[in-house]
Amino acid sequence: MxxxxxxxxxxxxxxxxxxxxxxxxxxxxxxxxxxxxxxxTASVELTDSVAAGKHVWERNACINCHTLMGEGAYFAPELQNVMARWGVEDAPEDAFDVLKGWMDSQPSGVEGRRQMPQFNLSDEEVRDLANFFLWVNKINAQDWPPNDAG
Known part of the structure; x- marks a missing residue:
């Protein structure tokens, strides 16, 4: 050579x-x-309500505190599996009710706990956000998050 x-x-x-x-x-x-x-992805079940929920997520800058499939800030819990943690992944109406109750109770005022702001979302926006979380819950995230607590 x-x-x-x-x-x-x-x-x-x-x-x-x-x-x-x-x-x-x-x-x-x-x-x-x-x-x-x-x-x-669960692209077959992608609806206008899911897309509108994504817009609610973006418009309110939820990613500034929460993570979604590991992307975002680690200030608040991971929300990829939030519907599974709440046990409502197969019941859209229950998902709406639980999310609506959670959003309405914010800020909780519990001493020593980080506070989520009150966004004053309409019922339609909360329903869209719940549908978005239900859709995200069905994505094959390859074992993310690493634990059930998010």
Whole structure:
């Protein structure tokens, strides 16, 4: 083997390596998209109410305190599995009632406890948010959160 690399050899290594990694990138991207579409999300059950609940989540900046599938601030509990923790993941009307009661009781005023602000959401906004949490609860989060408490 030669001790000196010529310009042609360097160019061939560059183009060959670049082509190899572009092909690997495209294969991994296709695999990720296929996984997300077919296995990860519950996209079949995505409704206008779920989308509206996501807008309520964003409009009120809930992610500034809570996490959703590990994304967000760690000031307040993880909410990916909140409906399962409350035991209402299969009952949309119960999910609305529990979430409405929780939201109406805030701030709780318990001494020494972090306080959630009162957002004064309408019943429709709370219902949309509950539907969003029900939908998020059905996503295959690959064992996230690591414990049931969120």
């Amino acid at each position: 030669r001790e000196v690399m010529t310009k042609t050899m360097a160019r061939n290594v560059f183009y060959g390596g670049s082509l190899f990694f572009v092909v690997i990138f495209l294969i991994l991207s296709a695999h990720s998209v296929r996984y997300i579409v077919t296995e990860s």
